[in-house]
Structure formats: structure tokens, C-alpha cells
Amino acid sequence: MIVVHSPRSPDHDPDGYFRRGRTVPHPEQASRYGILLEAATGGGHAIEEAGDAGLDPLRAVHTDSHLDVFRTAWGRKAELPEIGDEILTGHFARPQMHRLPPGLLGLLGFHMADTSTPIRAGTWGAVYGSAQAAIGAADRAAEHGAAYALCRPPGHHAYADSAGGFCFLNNSAIAAERLRAATGGPIAILDIDVHHGNGTQGIFYGRRDVLTVSIHADPSDYFPFYTGYADERGEGEGEGFNRNLPLAQGSGDATWLAAIEAGLAEIAAFRPAALVVALGFDASEHDPIGAFKVTTAGFEAAARLVAAAHPTTVLVQEGGYLCDALPRNLAAFLQAFEARRGA
Template sequence: MQVFHHGDSARHDPNRYFRRGAIVDHPEQADRYHRLLETVRASGHVVREVGDFGLDPIFAVHDVGYVAFLREAWDRRDALPGIDDEILTGHFARPHMHRRPEGLLGLIGLYTADTSTPVRAGTWQAVYGSAQAAVAAADAALAETYAYALCRPPGHHAYADSAGGFCYLNNSAIAAERLRGATGGRVAVLDIDVHHGNGTQGIFYARPDVFTVSVHADPADYFPYFAGYADEIGAGPGEGFNRNLPLPQGSGDEPWLAAIADGVVAIGSYKPAALVVALGLDASKDDPIGALTVTEAGFRKAAAIIAAAGLSTVIVQEGGYLCPALQQNLSAFLDEFERARA
């Protein structure tokens, strides 16, 4: 399998996180990138560092003002006395707060949703490189039927104009839009991260040309809390083209795989020209912040189910956090997907 990555992915290096009233180690550390890269190399995949496709694929799904904020925030840090190694705020916009401020502290509150997405010295370079990997993998999937984008930081919680949940640019949405433009046809996204792909849903919610399916832990008491419910089916022209399959916390292989199979059947009925798989490995029973109990065998079976759809497929790395099972589960999924397509 061809694997696409960008060396700048490790430049975003958060080390602390304000969570539930305490400062804890940030789960989305740069070492995730190094370990996942080590895994695909050891598995014998064809690993390619990507070039530069520019900003246009990013602007295809993201707001211009939001992208400008991500690009410029670190260079504007002198406007905030006392800033050390990251820019963060405790003041976040709500829906009824409708004015765009000018100052950097206000813009951080406008364009980020929580305290998990600080801007650091290398944040823009990392998220930009991650997006370039998604674009390269999308192009390769159309040429060779499937490819893996080793994206880090992840992206599926990023809306068109907002960062959140460790995510800044929505790599899965960028890949989907790249595929849609290249094929001129419809595209599907299947998100199997333990968390609902709320940003991806938001970007495509009113569109009929991208069908989004997410299998995740029930958000009633789990991040992202405010989206991911079964009655969210799309709006306007997109009504009927969004499907959420939430599972009770603690669900293991059997219900998870059944939901994935249901999603694949729905995607088949949609008849897309290509598929994006938002691969979250945090559904694992061993993940430090997960809420499901999927085994390595479960990841293998999921890969076989998805591969059987026979679509040109981009596998985009989303969540999955530092634990011994992280690398094993990635190998299991990619190896089985490739075997099933052989």
C-alpha cells in the first residue's frame, strides 16, 4: 500500500491539556506520528513524503478567514503579553455571539472550540503538511484504487471555520472534496473513530454529493457531546445524506462491526465514485481516552468489510493515542485491507 506523510507533522508538539479542571499530559503528542510512521515502514508499505499542493485544496472546504488565522496566529503572539510556548484562550464564542473581533485573543475564542487545540510555533506547518498528505493519498487512490494518509494532527473534529478536539484542518473532508472534484461524481466518508466526526458532518451537512456515515460512541455522555445523534440526517439538499450510528460505551467487536457493515451497505446504495475512511484507532479497548472495546481482530474484520465494497479508497488517519496497541491495530487494519484487495 502507498503511504503518504509529511515530516512537518511532528512540528505541532502540545505537551499539556486543561481537562476536567486539571492540567494533564496532552494525548495528541508528536510521538504519534513517529510511531505510526515506524509501523508502516516496518510493515513494508511504500512510504512517500509528499510535496506541496498549495492552499486551494484546503480552501475547498475551509473558510478563508479561519485559514488566515491558523497561518498568522503564532506570528501575532506579541500582541498577547505573557505568551510562552502556546496561544490558548478561556473565552469561546457561542452561537448567539455573532461579531468577529479583531484582537488575537478574541479570534482564538472565535476559531477554536476548546482547550485541546492550542496554537504553537509549528502548528500551522504541521496541519498544513497533514492536509497535503490527505491530498496526495486521494490522488493516489484514484490511480491505484487505495492509499493511506498518515495525517497528524487528526482532522475530523475541525469544521469549515473552527478547530476542536485536537483537530485544525479536516483532512478527511479535504480528501473527500479532492476525490469529488477529480471524479465529478459522488463521494462517501465512513468515519470509524471512537468519536463522532462532527466537523466532517458539519462541512457536508447540506450537500447531496458527499454521503457521511459515522460509527462512534454515543455522544450523550462522550465527546463531542453536541453532535453525532441518530436523528441528524442532513439538511436542505443534503437531507438523507448523513447517517450516524452511535453505540453504547463499552461496545466491543460485534456491535461495532455490525454498525460498520450497515454503514457500508448504505454507502453501496449511494453508489459513490470513491470512499474516504476516517480511521480512528481509538475505538481500541486499550486506547487511553477511548470508550469502546474493539480488539485487534476487530480492526482486521473492519478492514475486510470496508475493502469488500470495492471502491477507490483513501484511508485517512484520525485518532488513536499512545499505547502499545496503537501500532498493532494500524498494522492489522492496513495489512488486512491490502490482503482483501489482492
């Protein structure tokens, strides 16, 4: 398996975030990068550093204002004299608030959904590098059939103009746009992270050329709360091209794999030119913030299903937090995927 990563990934290392009334250690720690890379390296895969395709592939997904604020925020740090190692706002624009203010705190509150995406000195480099890993892996998949993008920070909670849920840039959406340009055909995204891929849904909600399918914990009492329900099917031209398969918290291998099979059947009927898999490992039974009970054998079975689904497939790393099972599940997934492909 070709593995594309960015050595800039660990440059964003957030301290803590506000969860259930108190500040707790941030789960999306920089060490995830080294742990995932070591697991991929140990599996004997072909490890490649991402190149630099510039900002244009990011502009295919995100608004200029969104990209500008995250690219320039740290350089504007002097505007906030009381700020320390992290720039973070506590003010968030609601849908009925339309004005984009010039001041940094207000601007950030317009482009953030919550307190989980602080900006530090290395943040832009890390999120830019993570996006470049997705672009590089999409290019390699278009050439060679499959590749894994070791994206960190993750991306599927980022909308075109909003960060949130540890995500700044939507790496899976960026990979999908890259593959759409390369193949000229429609693209399917299968999101198997335990959380609904709300940003990805939002980006493609009005489009019929990208089918989004997400399998996740029922959001009625789980992040991201406001999206991820089964009746969200797309709008306008995109009506019928968004599919959510929410499952009860505590769901295990059998339920999860049946949903993946159902999602892949819809994807097969769509006849995409390529498949993007938003690959979270936080469905694991051991994940510190997960809500499912998926075992390592479950991830292997999922890998075999995904591997058989489409000749052109890019796997994009999403969630999956620090626990002993994280590297084990990645290694097992990649190994089972390759074995099924006969690579």
C-alpha cells in the same frame, strides 16, 4: 499500500490540555507520528512524502478567516506579551455571538471550540503538512485505487470555521473534496473513529454529493456531546445524506463490526465515485481515551469489510492515542486491507 505522510507532522507538540477540571498531558502527542510511520514502514508499504498542493484544496473546505488565523497566529505572538510557548484562548464564541473581532485572542476564540488546539511555533506547518498528506493520498487513490494518509494532527472534529478536539483542518473532508474534483462524482465518508466526526458532518450537512456515515460512542455522555445522534440526517438538499450510528460505551467487536456493515450497505446504495475512511484507532480496547473494546482482530475484520467496499478508497488517519496497541492495530489494519484487495 501507498502511505503518504508529512515530515512536518511532529512540529506541533502540545503540552497539556484542560480536561475534567485540571490540566493533563495532551493525548495528541507528536510521537504518534513516528510510531504510526514506523508501523507502516515495518509493514513493507510504499512510503511517500506528501507534496505541496498549496492552499486551494484547503479553501475547498475551510473559510478564509479560519485558514488565516491559524496560518498567521504564531507570527502575531508579540500581540500577547504574556504568552509563552503556546497561544491559547480561554474565551469561546457561543452561537449567538456574531462579531469577528480583530484581536488575536477573540479571533482564536471564534475559531476554536475548546482548549485542545493550542498554537505553537510549528503548529501551522504540522497541520498544513497533515492536510497535504490527505491531498496526496487522495490523488494516489484516484490513480491507484487505494492509499493511506498518515495524518497527524487529526482532522474530523474541525468544522469549516472551527478547530476543536485536537483537530485544526479537516483532513478527511479535504480528501473527499479532492476526490470529488478528481472523479466528478459523489463521495462517501465512513468515519470509524470512536468519536463522532462532528466537523465532517457539519461541513457536508447541507449537501447531497457527499454522504457522511459515522460510527461512534453515544455522545450523550461522551465527546463531542452536542452532535452525533441518530436523528441528525442532514438538512435542505442534504436531507438524508448524513447518517449517525451511535453505539453504547463499552461496545466490542461484534456490535462495532455490525454497525460498519450497516454503514457500508448505505454507502453501497449511494453508489459513490470514491470512499474516504476516517480511520481512528481509539475504538481500541487499550486506547487511553477510547470508549469501545475493539480488539486487533476486530480492526482486521473492519479492514476486510472496508477493503471490499469500493475500488477507490483513501484511508485518512484520525484518532488513536499512545498505547502499545496503536502501532499494532495500524499494521494489522493495513495488512488485512491489502490482503483482502489482493494487492
